[in-house]
Amino acid sequence: MAGQVVVMRAKYRISVKDPGVPGVLKLDDDKFVFIPHDPTSSAKLQVGFRTVKGHKFTKEGTNKQALLNITQDPEIKGGGFIFEFEKFSDRDVCRDFVGKALAKYIDVNKAAAEGSVAKLNTEQLSTTEIDRRINLLREDSELQKLHQQFVIGGILTEAEFWATRKKLLDGDNNRMVRQHVGFKSAMISDIRPQADGWTNKVTFNLTPEIIHQIFAEKPAVHQAFLNYVPSKMSEKDFWTKYCRAEYLHSTKNSVAAAAEAAEDEELAVFLKQDDILAREARQKIRKVDPTLDMEADQGDDYTHMPDHGIPRDGNKEISDSQYDQYKRNLLQDLNRHAAVVLQGRGIDDVDLADPRSVAEALASSKKIELATEAQYTNSNQAELVRISKITEIKDLQAPRELPLAPLSIKDPRDYFYSQQANVLKHLGETTRGMKPVKCHLRTQEAYSCMMKSISYIKDVGINDPTIKPELALKVLNGLTHNISSTKYHLRNNPQESFLNSLPTLMKEELLNHWTSIQELLKHFWSSYPITTSSLHTKVIRLKDAMTRIYPRLQEIKESAQSDLRHQVSLLVQPMLQALDAAFAHYDADLQKRSAKTAAGPNGCT
Amino acid sequence: MASAPSKLCTDDVSLLVVLLDTNPYFWSTSNDSSVSLSNFLSHVLSFLNSILFLNQLNQVVVIATGYNSCGYIYDSSLSSSSSITKSSGNGRVPAFCSELLENLEEFLTKDEKMSIEESIDGIGSSLLSGSLSMALCYIQRIFRSGPLHPQPRILCLHGSPDGPEQYVAVMNTIFSAQRSMVPIDSCVIGAQHSAFLQQASYITGGVYLKPQQLDGLFQYLITVFATDLHSRNFLQLPKPAGVDFRASCFCHKNTIDMGYICSVCLSIFCKHHKKCSTCGSFFGQAQSQAASMSDQKRKGLET
Numbered sequence: 027m028a029g030q031v032v033v034m035r036a037k038y039r040i041s042v043k044d045p046g047v048p049g050v051l052k053l054d055d056d057k058f059v060f061i062p063h064d065p066t067s068s069a070k071l072q073v074g075f076r077t078v079k080g081h082k083f084t085k086e087g088t089n090k091q092a093l094l095n096i097t098q099d100p101e102i103k104g105g106g107f108i109f110e111f112e113k114f115s116d117r118d119v120c121r122d123f124v125g126k127a128l129a130k131y132i133d134v135n136k137a138a139a140e141g142s143v144a145k146l147n148t149e150q151l152s153t154t155e156i157d158r159r160i161n162l163l164r165e166d167s168e169l170q171k172l173h174q175q176f177v178i179g180g181i182l183t184e185a186e187f188w189a190t191r192k193k194l195l196d197g198d199n200n201r202m203v204r205q206h207v208g209f210k211s212a213m214i215s216d217i218r219p220q221a222d223g224w225t226n227k228v229t230f231n232l233t234p235e236i237i238h239q240i241f242a243e244k245p246a247v248h249q250a251f252l253n254y255v256p257s258k259m260s261e262k263d264f265w266t267k268y269c270r271a272e273y274l275h276s277t278k279n280s281v282a283a284a285a286e287a288a289e290d291e292e293l294a295v296f297l298k299q300d301d302i303l304a305r306e307a308r309q310k311i312r313k314v315d316p317t318l319d320m321e322a323d324q325g326d327d328y329t330h331m332p333d334h335g336i337p338r339d340g341n342k343e344i345s346d347s348q349y350d351q352y353k354r355n356l357l358q359d360l361n362r363h364a365a366v367v368l369q370g371r372g373i374d375d376v377d378l379a380d381p382r383s384v385a386e387a388l389a390s391s392k393k394i395e396l397a398t399e400a401q402y403t404n405s406n407q408a409e410l411v412r413i414s415k416i417t418e419i420k421d422l423q424a425p426r427e428l429p430l431a432p433l434s435i436k437d438p439r440d441y442f443y444s445q446q447a448n449v450l451k452h453l454g455e456t457t458r459g460m461k462p463v464k465c466h467l468r469t470q471e472a473y474s475c476m477m478k479s480i481s482y483i484k485d486v487g488i489n490d491p492t493i494k495p496e497l498a499l500k501v502l503n504g505l506t507h508n509i510s511s512t513k514y515h516l517r518n519n520p521q522e523s524f525l526n527s528l529p530t531l532m533k534e535e536l537l538n539h540w541t542s543i544q545e546l547l548k549h550f551w552s553s554y555p556i557t558t559s560s561l562h563t564k565v566i567r568l569k570d571a572m573t574r575i576y577p578r579l580q581e582i583k584e585s586a587q588s589d590l591r592h593q594v595s596l597l598v599q600p601m602l603q604a605l606d607a608a609f610a611h612y613d614a615d616l617q618k619r620s621a622k623t624a625a626g627p628n629g630c631t
Numbered sequence: 632m633a634s635a636p637s638k639l640c641t642d643d644v645s646l647l648v649v650l651l652d653t654n655p656y657f658w659s660t661s662n663d664s665s666v667s668l669s670n671f672l673s674h675v676l677s678f679l680n681s682i683l684f685l686n687q688l689n690q691v692v693v694i695a696t697g698y699n700s701c702g703y704i705y706d707s708s709l710s711s712s713s714s715i716t717k718s719s720g721n722g723r724v725p726a727f728c729s730e731l732l733e734n735l736e737e738f739l740t741k742d743e744k745m746s747i748e749e750s751i752d753g754i755g756s757s758l759l760s761g762s763l764s765m766a767l768c769y770i771q772r773i774f775r776s777g778p779l780h781p782q783p784r785i786l787c788l789h790g791s792p793d794g795p796e797q798y799v800a801v802m803n804t805i806f807s808a809q810r811s812m813v814p815i816d817s818c819v820i821g822a823q824h825s826a827f828l829q830q831a832s833y834i835t836g837g838v839y840l841k842p843q844q845l846d847g848l849f850q851y852l853i854t855v856f857a858t859d860l861h862s863r864n865f866l867q868l869p870k871p872a873g874v875d876f877r878a879s880c881f882c883h884k885n886t887i888d889m890g891y892i893c894s895v896c897l898s899i900f901c902k903h904h905k906k907c908s909t910c911g912s913f914f915g916q917a918q919s920q921a922a923s924m925s926d927q928k929r930k931g932l933e934t
Contacts, residue, residue: 472655
C-alpha cells in the first residue's frame with residue numbers, strides 16, 4: 027500500500043451536529059489532508075497518522091449518514107475529526123485505508139518499544155481487533171494505565187498483554203451475533219380491514235411479514251398459493267380472494283360464507299376449515315401416550331359442550347351443523363398461532379419481499395420435518411420402548427445410578443481449627459492459652475453446685491450495691507482508655523476501608539502498585555514452567571520490573587506518618603511477600619536449570 | 632408492658648435476647664477463679680432490670696445455653712407488667728427475677744436428666760448454635776408481627792470454650808443473623824477468647840468484649856451493651872482491631888497467602904494433595920500428567 031493515495035469528496039464536521047464544510051479529503055501513507063472547497067474557510071486540516079488513536083464509523087443504514095470519525099489523543103484534541111461522505115462505499119474505502127495506516131503505526135510503535143523480540147510476536151491484526159482493543163483501553167482508564175506502563179514500557183508485548191484478557195475481547199465479539207427474529211406475537215387476525223367512510227371499498231394491508239405469517243399459520247393457504255400462483259391466477263388475484271374470504275369471516279356471517287364458497291371453488295379453500303391442520307392434529311393425537319384416557323379428558327373439556335365454544339371475534343350464533351365448517355373457533359386460532367410463534371421462523375435467508383420464494387422455502391422446510399417425522403413413526407420398535415418407558419411404574423424400578431460421586435464432608439471440627447488460629451492470633455492470644463483446663467468433673471456435682479448458687483441468690487437477693495463505686499470507676503476508665511487508644515487506628519465502621527483515611531496521593535500510589543504487581547505476577551506465574559527461550563526472556567523482563575517496584579514499596583512504608591505506619595505496613599506486607607515468593611521461585615528455578623545444564627553433558631558421557 | 636400495642640414502638644425500643652451460658656462444668660470450675668454464678672446472675676439480673684427500665688416498651692428474652700439442651704427461661708412480654716417493680720414473696724428479689732430463677736432451676740433439672748456421661752474431662756462446650764437458632768427464631772417471629780416492632784439484638788454471655796463440632800452450625804446462624812440484620816453482641820466471661828463470638832460480632836456488626844475484671848461485670852454490661860441500636864450510631868464502643876482475612880490451610884493451620892483450593896468443598900491447602908482431606912474428592916490427575924510430560928520434554932531436549 028506504500029505510496030497509495032485516496033482522494034474523496036467529503037464534508038468536515040467539527041461536531042456531530044455540525045452541518046459540515048464541503049471539501050476534499052486526501053489520504054496517504056502517513057497523514058490525511060482536508061482541503062475545503064471554499065479557500066477562505068479555516069477548516070483546513072493536515073494531520074499525521076502518528077497522532078491518531080483510532081477511528082470510528084457509523085453503521086450502514088438507509089437513513090444514516092456515512093460518517094467516519096478519526097480520533098486523536100484526548101490530550102491533543104477532544105473529539106476527533108468527523109467526515110461525512112456522500113456514499114457508504116466512499117466511506118468504506120477511506121475507512122479501510124485509515125485502518126491499514128493505523129495498523130502500520132501501531133505495529134511501528136510496538137516494534138520501536140520492544141526491539142527485536144517483538145518481531146517474533148508481531149501478528150497481523152485486523153482493524154476491528156485493533157479497534158476493539160483501543161475501545162477497551164479508552165473505556166477503562168485503569169487498563170489504559172497498565173497498558174501504558176507495561177506495553178509501552180517494554181515489559182510486556184502487546185500480544186502478551188491481551189492474551190490474559192481474551193475474555194474482554196471476546197465479550198465484544200459475542201455481542202455481534204445476530205439474534206433470530208421470530209414471529210410477532212400479535213395475531214394476524216388483529217389486522218383489521220380498513221373501510222373508508224364514503225366508498226364501498228375495503229382495504230387490507232398485507233406486508234411481506236404478514237404474508238410469511240399467514241403461510242406459516244394456515245397451511246391450506248400456503249398450499250393453495252403453491253398450487254394456483256402463478257399458473258391459475260396472478261398473485262394479486264390470489265390475495266384479493268384471500269382478503270375477501272377474511273372479510274366474510276369478519277362479518278361473522280357463516281351462512282353468507284357458505285353461499286359464496288358454493289359459487290367459487292378457490293374461495294372455498296380459504297373459507298373451509300384447514301384440512302392440513304386437521305390432519306396434523308390427528309397425527310399428533312395418535313402420538314399421545316395410549317395410557318392416557320382421552321375420553322375422560324374430553325368430558326372435562328367444556329368447549330365441546332354446545333354453546334360453550336367461543337367463536338372467533340366473540341359473536342355467538344345458533345349452531346347449525348351445515349355451516350359448521352365455515353365457522354372459526356377463537357381457541358383454534360389462538361392455539362395455532364401460539365404453536366407457530368413457538369416454532370419460530372423456519373427460514374432465515376429468504377427475501378421476504380417475494381411471496382413465491384417464501385412459500386417455496388416454507389414448503390421445503392416442512393418436507394424435511396415430515397421426513398424426520400416419518401422416520402420416527404416408522405421405527406415401531408422405538409415407539410414400543412417409548413411407551414414402556416412411560417408406562418413403567420416408578421416404585422417398582424431398580425434405582426437408576428446417579429452419575430455423581432457422593433460428597434462426604436468430614437468433621438466440621440476441621441473447619442473450626444483452620445479459622446480459630448487466625449482469630450486468636452489477632453486477638454493477641456496464642457493457642458497455647460487455649461489449652462482446655464485440666465480437670466475432671468462429675469456431672470451431678472456440677473449441676474448441684476449450680477443449683478446451690480441459684481438458691482443462694484434467691485435467698486440473699488441481688489448484691490447491694492451491685493457494684494462497688496471504686497470498681498465501677500476503674501472499669502469505666504479502663505473501657506474509656508481502651509476505646510480512645512483504638513480510636514486512632516480504627517474507623518467508626520469496622521467495614522470501612524482503612525485506605526480512605528490515607529492521603530489521596532498515597533492511596534492512589536498504593537492502589538496503582540497493587541494493580542501493577544497483580545498484572546506482573548499473573549504473567550510471571552503463568553510463564554512457568556519455562557519451556558521456550560521467549561518465555562525465559564519474558565520472565566527476566568518481568569523480574570526486572572518487579573525488582574524496580576520493590577524498593578518503591580519500601581519507600582512508601584517508611585514515608586508513612588507514624589500513626590499510619592502500622593496500617594500501611596500491613597497493606598504493603600502482603601505485596602512484598604508475594605514479590606518475595608516470586609523472587610524465591612525465580613532463584614530456585616534458575617538454580618535448578620543451571621544445575622541441570624551443568625549435569626546434562628556429564629550425564630550423557 | 633410489652634403487651635402495649637406494637638404501633639407505639641419507635642427506633643429506640645429494643646428487643647434484647649440474652650443467651651446465658653449455663654454449662655454446669657464451666658460454672659463449677661469458675662467458682663474459685665473468676666466469678667461465681669450467684670455473682671454473675673446478680674450482675675445480669677440488675678442489667679436486665681435496667682434494660683426494662685430504660686424504655687417501658689423494651690422487651691427482654693432470656694435463653695439458657697445448656698450443655699445438653701437450650702431453653703427459653705424468661706420472656707418479659709409474657710409476665711405481668713407489675714412483676715418488675717413488685718417484689719416476690721420473701722422480698723429479696725424482684726418478682727421477674729424469681730420467675731427467671733425458677734425457670735432456670737427447672738431448665739437445669741431437665742438438662743441434667745438428659746446428660747449421659749457420669750463425668751467429663753475439661754469444661755466441655757455449651758450448645759451455642761442451638762441457643763443462637765432459638766434467638767433468631769424468636770426474632771423472626773417478632774419481625775413477622777407487623778411493620779413496627781422493637782429493634783432486636785442478641786447478647787451472648789458466654790464462658791465455655793468453643794465447640795469445634797458446632798462450627799458449621801454456628802457459622803450458619805451467624806450468617807442468617809447477618810442476613811436479617813440482627814447484631815450479635817458478645818461478652819466473654821470465660822478464661823479464653825471465643826473465636827465463634829469474635830466472628831459472630833464482626834460479621835453481624837455487633838460488639839465483642841472480654842471484660843478484664845469480672846467482678847465489675849455490671850459496669851461493662853451497662854456501659855457497652857445497654858444502649859439501643861439507634862443510639863449506638865452516636866457512641867464510641869469498643870472495637871476489635873481489624874480482622875485478618877487471610878486463610879489458614881486445613882493441613883497445617885498455617886496462615887497462607889497463596890494456596891490450593893478444593894474445587895468441590897473449597898477447603899484450603901498449602902500444598903498440592905492428591906485427595907481432598909475434607910470431602911475426599913480426588914484431583915490433580917490432569918495436572919500431574921502435564922507436569923511429567925513437560926518434564927520428559929525437557930529431559931528430551933537436554934539429552
